Amino acid sequence: MTAVLFLVVVALARIAIVFSFCFGLVVVFTWAERKGAAYIQDRRGPNRADILGFRAWGMFHPLADALKFLFKEDFIPDNAQRLFYQLAPMFAVAPVLMSIAVVPFGPDVTIFGRRVALQIADLNVGILYIFAVTGMTVYGVVLAGWGSGSKYPLLGGLRSSAQMLSYEVSMGLSLVGIFMVFESLRLSRIVAGQGELLFGFLPKWGVVVQPLGFILFITAQYAEANRTPFDLPEGESELVAGYHSEYASFKFSMFMMGEYLHMVIGAVVVATLFFGGWQVPFLADTGFVLPGGASVPLPEILVIALRTGSIFLKSLFFTWLYVWVRWTIPRFRYDQVMRLGWKVLLPLSLVNIFATGLVLLLLGK
Numbered sequence: 001m002t003a004v005l006f007l008v009v010v011a012l013a014r015i016a017i018v019f020s021f022c023f024g025l026v027v028v029f030t031w032a033e034r035k036g037a038a039y040i041q042d043r044r045g046p047n048r049a050d051i052l053g054f055r056a057w058g059m060f061h062p063l064a065d066a067l068k069f070l071f072k073e074d075f076i077p078d079n080a081q082r083l084f085y086q087l088a089p090m091f092a093v094a095p096v097l098m099s100i101a102v103v104p105f106g107p108d109v110t111i112f113g114r115r116v117a118l119q120i121a122d123l124n125v126g127i128l129y130i131f132a133v134t135g136m137t138v139y140g141v142v143l144a145g146w147g148s149g150s151k152y153p154l155l156g157g158l159r160s161s162a163q164m165l166s167y168e169v170s171m172g173l174s175l176v177g178i179f180m181v182f183e184s185l186r187l188s189r190i191v192a193g194q195g196e197l198l199f200g201f202l203p204k205w206g207v208v209v210q211p212l213g214f215i216l217f218i219t220a221q222y223a224e225a226n227r228t229p230f231d232l233p234e235g236e237s238e239l240v241a242g243y244h245s246e247y248a249s250f251k252f253s254m255f256m257m258g259e260y261l262h263m264v265i266g267a268v269v270v271a272t273l274f275f276g277g278w279q280v281p282f283l284a285d286t287g288f289v290l291p292g293g294a295s296v297p298l299p300e301i302l303v304i305a306l307r308t309g310s311i312f313l314k315s316l317f318f319t320w321l322y323v324w325v326r327w328t329i330p331r332f333r334y335d336q337v338m339r340l341g342w343k344v345l346l347p348l349s350l351v352n353i354f355a356t357g358l359v360l361l362l363l364g365k
Helices: 002-040 061-071 082-102 126-134 137-147 151-174 176-182 187-193 211-224 249-274 300-326 334-362
Strands: 109-111 114-116 287-289 295-297
Touching (some): 061 249, 126 151, 126 187, 126 249, 151 334, 176 187, 176 334, 187 249, 249 300
16 A cells, blocks of 8 residues: 555656646746847847836746736637637647656656656657647647637638648658667657767767757747747738637637647757757766766766756757747748648658668668
8 A cells, every 4th residue: 555655646746746847937938938039139028017116027927927817808709619619728738738748857766765767657659659649739729710710710720730730740750760779769768878978978869860850850840839930820910810819818828828838848858859858978877977987976866966957958948949949030931831841851851761771771780
C-alpha cells in the first residue's frame, strides 16, 4: 500500500510541476511578447498596470488581461452551432497540454530510496504520441471556424486546416533522420544519446548530426503554431481575426492560451530533440569531465539542478525566438505558404532522409 501511495503522490507531483511550468511560462510570455514587440518597434510597450503604485515593468498586465477576460460578456452568435462553438476552445488547449507528458525534464532521481523519472510518461513511441495529440488541435480551429456561423471564421478555419495538414507531413519527415541516428522513438533515449561526444569534444546534439532536419522542423513548427509569418488563419488585414473572430471573454482567452502553450511546448520539444534536452556538455553524473581528462566533482543535487535548469534555459530561448521572428518577418501570402510547404520543405525532408541513410551506411551503422 505504501508503494502504491508513493507512486500516486509522485505521479500527481510530476503533473502539477509540469503544468505549473507550462502555464507559468504562458503568463510570462504574454508579457514578453508585448515587451519584445515594443523593443523591436522602438516603443515602450505595456507599462501602466500597477498595484499600489508598483508597476514592475508592466508585469501586472497579464493579471489585468485575466480579469478583463473574466468579466467580459460571453455571447454566442445567433447563427452559431452551439455545441461545436463551445467545444472548439477546449480542442485548442487540451491536446497541446497533453503532449508535454512524454518530455523528460531531467535524469532519474532517487527519492526515499526509489528511482523516480522526471517525466510524466516514458512512452516507447514518445514523439509519435506528440504528433498524434498535437494533430488534434486542428479540430479546434476548424470547429471554431465552422461553428461560428460566419464567413470570416470559416475562411480562417479552412486556411488553417490546409496549412496545418500540409506542414504536418514535412514536420514528421524532418525527424526521421533523428530516429535513424539515435535508433529510438523514446524521448528519454534520444536525450541520453545526445549526451555522447563526437570526436571527443563535440556534443552529439540533434542539431549537430541533423542540421537540415532542425531547420525544416522549426520552420514547420512555426507554421503549425499559426505564428507570423504563417498566421494566415488569423490574417487581420484579410479576415478580421480569422477563425476566432466571433469569440470573446474566456473562450477567446483559451485560444490565446493555446497559442502560447504551443509556443512553450514547441520550444521544449526543439530543445529536447535537437539541443540535448537536459544534457549539459561535459557534465557527467559525478561532475564535469573535461576533454583532457581533468574532472570537477560536483554534488549530485547540483548536477540535477544544472541539468533541469539547462532544458529550462534552452526552452526559454526558443520561446523568445517565436517572439523575435513574429515581429521581424512580415506575413507570407497564402500561395507562398503552400508552395514553401509542398515544394521546398517536403522535398528537402526526403533528401535529408536519404542523405542520413547514406552517411549511416558508409559509417557501417
